[in-house]
Amino acid sequence: MFDNIGNKIKILAKVLCWIGIVLCVIVAMVMFVLSSQTDSLQMDSVKSKFLWCGFAFLILGPLFSWIGSFVLYGFGELINNSAIIAQQSNRSNQIYNKKMEEQHKKEKEQRKENIRGQILDDNVSEDCYIDIQCPHCDADLSYTRYELLQNEFIVCPNCDEQFSTSFFKE
Numbered sequence: 098m099f100d101n102i103g104n105k106i107k108i109l110a111k112v113l114c115w116i117g118i119v120l121c122v123i124v125a126m127v128m129f130v131l132s133s134q135t136d137s138l139q140m141d142s143v144k145s146k147f148l149w150c151g152f153a154f155l156i157l158g159p160l161f162s163w164i165g166s167f168v169l170y171g172f173g174e175l176i177n178n179s180a181i182i183a184q185q186s187n188r189s190n191q192i193y194n195k196k197m198e199e200q201h202k203k204e205k206e207q208r209k210e211n212i213r214g215q216i217l218d219d220n221v222s223e224d225c226y227i228d229i230q231c232p233h234c235d236a237d238l239s240y241t242r243y244e245l246l247q248n249e250f251i252v253c254p255n256c257d258e259q260f261s262t263s264f265f266k267e
Protein backbone atom coordinates (compact mmCIF):
# COMPACT_ATOMS: atom_id res chain seq x y z
CA MET A 98 0.00 0.00 0.00
CA PHE A 99 2.87 2.36 0.77
CA ASP A 100 5.43 0.72 -1.51
CA ASN A 101 6.99 2.79 -4.23
CA ILE A 102 5.60 5.97 -2.66
CA GLY A 103 7.58 8.20 -5.05
CA ASN A 104 5.68 6.86 -8.08
CA LYS A 105 2.36 7.16 -6.24
CA ILE A 106 3.04 10.82 -5.46
CA LYS A 107 3.93 11.42 -9.11
CA ILE A 108 0.67 9.78 -10.24
CA LEU A 109 -1.25 11.84 -7.65
CA ALA A 110 0.37 15.02 -9.01
CA LYS A 111 -0.72 14.09 -12.55
CA VAL A 112 -4.27 13.21 -11.44
CA LEU A 113 -4.65 16.45 -9.45
CA CYS A 114 -3.27 18.42 -12.39
CA TRP A 115 -5.87 16.89 -14.76
CA ILE A 116 -8.69 17.36 -12.25
CA GLY A 117 -7.67 21.02 -11.96
CA ILE A 118 -7.57 21.42 -15.74
CA VAL A 119 -10.97 19.76 -16.23
CA LEU A 120 -12.56 21.82 -13.43
CA CYS A 121 -11.19 25.05 -14.89
CA VAL A 122 -12.51 24.16 -18.35
CA ILE A 123 -15.94 23.32 -16.84
CA VAL A 124 -16.01 26.62 -14.93
CA ALA A 125 -14.99 28.44 -18.13
CA MET A 126 -17.82 26.73 -20.03
CA VAL A 127 -20.28 27.75 -17.29
CA MET A 128 -19.02 31.32 -17.60
CA PHE A 129 -19.49 31.29 -21.38
CA VAL A 130 -23.00 29.84 -21.03
CA LEU A 131 -23.89 32.47 -18.42
CA SER A 132 -22.46 35.13 -20.69
CA SER A 133 -24.54 33.97 -23.64
CA GLN A 134 -27.67 33.72 -21.52
CA THR A 135 -27.27 37.13 -19.98
CA ASP A 136 -30.16 39.14 -21.20
CA SER A 137 -29.14 41.85 -23.55
CA LEU A 138 -31.40 44.13 -21.56
CA GLN A 139 -29.06 43.69 -18.61
CA MET A 140 -25.91 45.69 -18.34
CA ASP A 141 -23.40 44.89 -21.03
CA SER A 142 -20.57 44.90 -18.50
CA VAL A 143 -21.96 41.83 -16.73
CA LYS A 144 -21.92 39.92 -20.00
CA SER A 145 -18.32 40.91 -20.70
CA LYS A 146 -17.29 40.09 -17.11
CA PHE A 147 -18.59 36.52 -17.56
CA LEU A 148 -16.77 36.35 -20.87
CA TRP A 149 -13.46 37.54 -19.42
CA CYS A 150 -13.77 35.25 -16.41
CA GLY A 151 -14.44 32.39 -18.83
CA PHE A 152 -11.26 33.14 -20.78
CA ALA A 153 -9.25 33.54 -17.59
CA PHE A 154 -10.39 30.13 -16.34
CA LEU A 155 -9.85 28.54 -19.75
CA ILE A 156 -6.28 29.79 -20.22
CA LEU A 157 -4.82 30.61 -16.81
CA GLY A 158 -6.60 27.85 -14.86
CA PRO A 159 -4.96 24.90 -16.66
CA LEU A 160 -1.64 26.75 -16.68
CA PHE A 161 -1.63 27.25 -12.90
CA SER A 162 -2.89 23.72 -12.35
CA TRP A 163 0.01 22.43 -14.46
CA ILE A 164 2.62 24.63 -12.74
CA GLY A 165 1.14 23.84 -9.31
CA SER A 166 1.65 20.11 -9.90
CA PHE A 167 5.41 20.61 -10.42
CA VAL A 168 6.15 20.76 -6.67
CA LEU A 169 4.27 17.55 -5.87
CA TYR A 170 5.67 15.78 -8.93
CA GLY A 171 9.19 16.94 -8.06
CA PHE A 172 8.74 15.67 -4.51
CA GLY A 173 7.76 12.25 -5.87
CA GLU A 174 10.80 12.29 -8.17
CA LEU A 175 13.02 13.22 -5.22
CA ILE A 176 11.74 10.29 -3.17
CA ASN A 177 12.28 7.95 -6.13
CA ASN A 178 15.83 9.13 -6.67
CA SER A 179 16.79 8.93 -3.01
CA ALA A 180 15.37 5.38 -2.88
CA ILE A 181 17.54 4.46 -5.90
CA ILE A 182 20.63 6.05 -4.30
CA ALA A 183 19.97 4.23 -1.01
CA GLN A 184 19.59 0.95 -2.89
CA GLN A 185 22.80 1.48 -4.86
CA SER A 186 24.85 2.43 -1.82
CA ASN A 187 23.47 -0.56 0.05
CA ARG A 188 24.49 -2.82 -2.83
CA SER A 189 27.97 -1.34 -3.14
CA ASN A 190 28.40 -1.69 0.63
CA GLN A 191 27.50 -5.36 0.34
CA ILE A 192 29.97 -5.83 -2.52
CA TYR A 193 32.66 -4.02 -0.54
CA ASN A 194 32.03 -6.08 2.60
CA LYS A 195 32.14 -9.30 0.60
CA LYS A 196 35.40 -8.24 -1.05
CA MET A 197 36.93 -7.35 2.31
CA GLU A 198 35.80 -10.64 3.78
CA GLU A 199 37.37 -12.56 0.89
CA GLN A 200 40.60 -10.58 1.21
CA HIS A 201 40.67 -11.16 4.95
CA LYS A 202 40.16 -14.88 4.41
CA LYS A 203 42.92 -14.97 1.78
CA GLU A 204 45.32 -13.14 4.10
CA LYS A 205 44.52 -15.54 6.90
CA GLU A 206 45.19 -18.52 4.62
CA GLN A 207 48.46 -16.94 3.52
CA ARG A 208 49.52 -16.32 7.11
CA LYS A 209 48.65 -19.88 8.06
CA GLU A 210 50.64 -21.14 5.08
CA ASN A 211 53.67 -19.12 6.20
CA ILE A 212 53.44 -20.46 9.76
CA ARG A 213 53.08 -24.00 8.47
CA GLY A 214 56.18 -23.50 6.32
CA GLN A 215 58.20 -22.34 9.32
CA ILE A 216 57.04 -25.14 11.62
CA LEU A 217 57.71 -27.88 9.09
CA ASP A 218 60.99 -26.43 7.84
CA ASP A 219 63.82 -28.42 9.46
CA ASN A 220 66.28 -25.65 8.62
CA VAL A 221 64.50 -23.40 11.14
CA SER A 222 66.06 -23.89 14.58
CA GLU A 223 63.80 -25.37 17.26
CA ASP A 224 64.21 -22.41 19.65
CA CYS A 225 63.23 -19.96 16.97
CA TYR A 226 60.06 -18.06 17.87
CA ILE A 227 57.19 -18.34 15.42
CA ASP A 228 54.35 -15.84 15.46
CA ILE A 229 50.92 -17.40 15.26
CA GLN A 230 47.36 -16.17 15.61
CA CYS A 231 44.83 -17.67 17.96
CA PRO A 232 42.15 -19.25 15.71
CA HIS A 233 39.51 -18.17 18.25
CA CYS A 234 40.32 -14.55 19.05
CA ASP A 235 43.00 -13.69 16.44
CA ALA A 236 45.41 -12.63 19.19
CA ASP A 237 49.06 -12.48 18.14
CA LEU A 238 50.98 -15.17 20.00
CA SER A 239 54.59 -16.29 19.85
CA TYR A 240 55.92 -19.80 20.50
CA THR A 241 59.16 -21.55 19.75
CA ARG A 242 59.16 -24.03 16.92
CA TYR A 243 59.92 -26.72 19.52
CA GLU A 244 56.80 -25.85 21.54
CA LEU A 245 54.65 -25.90 18.43
CA LEU A 246 56.08 -29.25 17.35
CA GLN A 247 55.87 -30.90 20.78
CA ASN A 248 52.52 -29.65 22.06
CA GLU A 249 49.41 -30.93 20.42
CA PHE A 250 47.30 -28.30 22.12
CA ILE A 251 47.93 -24.72 23.22
CA VAL A 252 45.75 -22.63 25.51
CA CYS A 253 45.45 -19.06 24.28
CA PRO A 254 46.53 -16.68 27.11
CA ASN A 255 44.20 -14.06 25.67
CA CYS A 256 40.88 -15.90 25.44
CA ASP A 257 41.72 -19.07 27.43
CA GLU A 258 40.43 -21.21 24.56
CA GLN A 259 42.38 -24.31 23.67
CA PHE A 260 43.40 -24.92 20.09
CA SER A 261 45.22 -27.68 18.29
CA THR A 262 48.64 -26.92 16.85
CA SER A 263 47.78 -29.26 13.98
CA PHE A 264 45.65 -26.32 12.79
CA PHE A 265 48.96 -24.82 11.63
CA LYS A 266 50.62 -28.04 10.58
CA GLU A 267 48.05 -29.35 8.13
Ligand SMILES: [Zn+2]
Pocket residue numbers: 231232233234235236253254255256257258
Ligand atom coordinates in the same frame (compact mmCIF):
# COMPACT_ATOMS: atom_id res chain seq x y z
ZN1 LIG B 1 42.53 -16.61 21.73
